[in-house]
Amino acid sequence: MAITLTTPTVDELGHVVRTLRDWQDDASPMQLHPGDLGWYSRFGVDALAGAVRTWRRSGRLLAIGLLDGANVLRATVALEAWRDEELAHQVVSDVSDPERGVLPTGKASVEAPNGTRVQDLLSDVGWSTDESWTPLRRDLTKPVEPSGLRVEVIGLGEESEFTAVHRSAWGSAQFTDERWRAMAAGLLGPDVRCLIGRDAAGVAVAGVTVWSAGPGKPGLLEPMGVHAQHRGQGYGRAVCLAAAAELQRSASSSALVCTPSSLGPAIATYASAGFQRLPERRDRSRDA
Structure with missing residues (x-):
């Protein structure tokens, strides 16, 4: 056929x-x-x-x-x-x-x-x-260590701080509150959890979005970022641990993330949170 x-x-x-x-x-x-x-x-x-x-x-x-x-x-x-x-x-x-x-x-x-x-x-x-690209995976069949960070799951009406962290982390103005609401209310809304991490003073310093594919299936971190004013203090590792714990609570078998191989610090952050590097993947391109 x-x-x-x-x-x-x-x-x-x-x-x-x-x-x-x-x-x-x-x-x-x-x-x-x-x-x-x-x-x-x-x-x-x-x-x-x-x-x-x-x-x-x-x-x-x-x-x-x-x-x-x-x-x-x-x-x-x-x-x-x-x-x-x-x-x-x-x-x-x-x-x-x-x-x-x-x-x-x-x-x-x-x-x-x-x-x-x-x-x-x-x-x-x-x-x-x-x-x-470098994929990384963390097995969730074993306990995830505490992140040491105060972490909250963001709900409707609480998205402004989360989107602000994302815009700062990624240097992009595109992720607005309106787009967060469209994502949360969309077809895959039941699969998503948006986590925000706060420092000891309660300031929002990092955020991550995690996606479940169902019990016994690998979940995904997409995306994760640390506010530009709060980098270099271990918040990336902490929020990745929180993401892994959240996916574990949803019965995901593992936590996956993929990042450009050129971003050495990002790979190191995920590795510090217990993610293991998988074989690199190369895109295929056509120039003309």
Whole structure:
């Protein structure tokens, strides 16, 4: 049967998210996580639906991608289709042809899990290696040590301090209270917890968003940041420990995070909180 490429409707997003949850597995390399879609949902449900691409055979979802910006596709495939030759050729054909409505002309990148035939085939047809990413994982089957930080889960009406920490940490004005509310009220709202860490004086110094994929599945930190005025005091490590503890309370099997390999201090922060480095992943890029 032919493999079809589609952009889901808003009503179809629930099935896509449930399928993506099912694909999460601690034995697999780092891959697209429901939390990635959840973080994108700060732009609204219509924008999220418009950014998702799916590949199906006989109605069955085999691959899911998220356009993280106009020229970056973050994709994964069903575990049973990891080395599916027909699927890989179709996905690579679709991402390589701008007329298919996945990636535009010019420079573009695809992120796919290590070991998938999609990633291998992109290299075979001339897509070069691009940015290197370092995934890290913390096992949650054992107790998580106390963070030493006063941590609160942010609810509706309490988002202003959290978004302010994020904007300072990331040097970006884009994460507004309105976007936080859109994310919290969105399709993946039940899966998300936003944590804010306070120093001894009660000042908000760090924040992290964690996403559950369900009991027994790996959870995700996306994103984490320390306020620019409070760096270098161990708050990053502390809020990462708090994030791991929160995911453990939700029955997640592990806590995952992925950061550019060029960000040595970020990797060191996660490692200090008990996250173990996994094999690096390289994006595949097309220059023209």
